[in-house]
Every structure is written in C-alpha cells, then in structure tokens.
Amino acid sequence: MCPRWSPGSLNVGLRCYHACMVFVKSILAGLLCLIAVEVLLLVTISVATITPPGTTVGIDVVSVARHSFPVWILAVLAFSLGFHWEYRRLNLRRAK
Numbered sequence: 667m668c669p670r671w672s673p674g675s676l677n678v679g680l681r682c683y684h685a686c687m688v689f690v691k692s693i694l695a696g697l698l699c700l701i702a703v704e705v706l707l708l709v710t711i712s713v714a715t716i717t718p719p720g721t722t723v724g725i726d727v728v729s730v731a732r733h734s735f736p737v738w739i740l741a742v743l744a745f746s747l748g749f750h751w752e753y754r755r756l757n758l759r760r761a762k
Contacts (some may be wrong), residue, residue: 688705692753699748700741707740 712725731737 688753688756688760692749692754696745696747696749696753699751700745703740703744707737 708725708727718734
C-alpha cells in the first residue's frame with residue numbers, strides 16, 4: 667500500500683501514483699482485450715454456422731458462457747495476456 671502524501675514526500679507520492687496507475691491501466695487493457703476476443707468469438711461463431719437461405723442464427727450469449735468451459739479459459743487467457751502486455755510495457759517505459 668502506498669504511504670499517505672505529505673508535503674515533504676512529493677517524490678514518494680508521485681511514485682505511488684505511478685504504481686497505482688500502472689495497475690489501473692493494465693486492468694483496463696486486460697478488459698479491452700477480453701471484450702475484443704469475445705466479440706471476435708461471437709462473430710466467428712455466427713459466420714461459421716452454415717444456415718439455409720432465409721433463416722437466421724440466434725446466439726444465446728448467456729448459455730454459451732454458462733455451459734462452455736473453453737470460453738471461460740479463453741476469457742481468462744485474453745484478460746491475462748492484455749494485463750501482462752500493458753503492465754510490462756508501462757514498467758519498461760518507466761525504467762528508461
């Protein structure tokens with residue numbers, strides 16, 4: 667946990683702010699990656715299903731998420747990769 671800000675510790679406060687922002691930005695990047703992968707998954711499912719002309723395809727997102735273990739693995743993997751990528755990118759930029 668970051669120490670409380672005091673007038674004599676401006677540098678500590680800035681480092682604390684940067685450390686907290688690294689996590690916030692990394693979480694947002696992970697969520698963005700998760701949303702992008704799930705949208706691509708739904709588009710792929712709807713395009714990959716072959717239907718006769720004049721019919722429609724209905725995808726129940728709740729049913730797919732509830733009963734499909736690979737979808738959960740894909741979601742966790744997508745969030746983890748997005749989070750890790752942004753976290754490393756921000757920390758490497760700070761180190762330079």
